[in-house]
Amino acid sequence: MELWYTEKQTEDFGITAKISETLYSEQTEFQQLDIIQTNQFGRMLVLDGCVMTTDLDEFVYHEMITHVALNTHPNPKKVLVVGGGDGGAIREIVKHASVEKAVLAEIDGGVIEHSKTYFPQIACELTGNPRVDVQVIDGIKHIHDHKGEYDVIMVDSTDPVGPAVGLFEKGFYQGIYDALKPDGILVAQTESPWFHKELISRVFKDLKSIFPITRLYTVSIPTYPSGLWSFTIASKKHDPLEVDASKIKDLDTKYYSADIHHSVFKLPKFVADLTRE
Template sequence: MELWYTEKQTENFGITSKIKETLVTEKTDFQDLAMIDTNEWGRMLVLDGMVMTSVRDEFVYHEMVAHPALSTHPNPKNVLVVGGGDGGVIREVLKHPEVEKAVLVEIDGKVIEYSKKYLPEIAGELDNPRVEVIVNDGYMHIHDHKNTYDVIMVDSTEPVGPAVELFSKGFYQGIYESLKEDGIFVAQTDNPWFKADLIQTVNRDVREIFPIVRVYGANIPTYPSGLWTFTMGSKKYDPLQVEEASIPEFETKYYTPRLHKAAFVLPKFVEDLVK
């Protein structure tokens, strides 16, 4: 008998993957969590029926959350990651030696626990001495830490359940206040095929708060439609003004200095969404 996992990405469309083994299923205090081992993508974290990460393609998302912002800010000493309990963004953040402290605030401690157990390739840096892990509400953490961080990264699920607040204008205003005077923030902002309205709303809200706003994209095959967007808000530094030669080389699988500016070149229909 074959066992398959299907994520319904809309009412009429989904992706499916053959499963070797179901490693864990649990209803946490915040969401339905599953860790499965698939034939095509390896071990996979699923929250509320949505793929969060897989061993095979995780590097794209985690690199593209972390490196464009950190390569734009000239001295990102203090970095906050909201969400991201799998540890992938933290792993990428630590590749930048100028980062003195990386704080992870994840609301669901079970995500951290099971990621350490089943996704060591992704979560392996969560015990690094440069990292502080806090199990708490990222929304409240932002509002309790004014003028604290050089870079803030929002690695959230889609806007359902505990992540709804992380797509609100009030949250973006709180991020602005939590950043230092030359701070940068970046958030994943879903896909333009099924969530065009979300991208437009986020872009509008962030533009009302930050003087510099840029949207960029990446290809992530296990995410809805495969085409994913990220939105960056900056108080001072423009990622399009970064010189390629100033970006240091470090070990990556997707992001490169040459890709940095290229990622901000959007397909016409996506460009039209954020004009």
């Protein structure tokens, strides 16, 4: 018997991956959580029927949601991840020696717990690191209670359905603005330039109305819809494009580099157009 995990990424398109085993399944308080063993990508974390991360390609998302902003800020000390319960963003953040405190605000404790069990190489910094503060809490509440505290805030959310809907709203971005210090930086995952054009344009416009500097960048993630994924960075003072590439330190990465820091902002024309509408 052959088992295949098939995910409808849109109404009309999907991916399918051969699996050897379902390792864990649970309806948590917030979402359906499944962990499967695939041949192509190793273990795969699936939330509400969408691939969140896999052994093979997790490094792209986790390096690229973190290092661009952390190398744009001249001295990031206090960093918040909203969502990101698998711990991959935290693992990358603590590679930066300047960071004194990396806070994880994940609404679903089940994601944290099962990532520790099934993705130990991703969740490795969620236990035993005194610089890491793991909180099972609604990120919206957390930012409301911590005004002016953070140097960098990362929105490492699921797709804008279910528990993450509020994490794509303008009011939430204003709350993040308020939770940042006067030279703070926000970065958020903002879906696929092929399949979610309206969302990208809307989020970009919303952030541009709040922050003085707003930039879109893209990366390759084969298990995400279309394989091309976007992040939006919004900053009160520091511009990612003005970073001196020669000063970016090597961080033991597989995707991010000083070259990549700048080149990811050079968008294909049809993607650049999304920031102009």
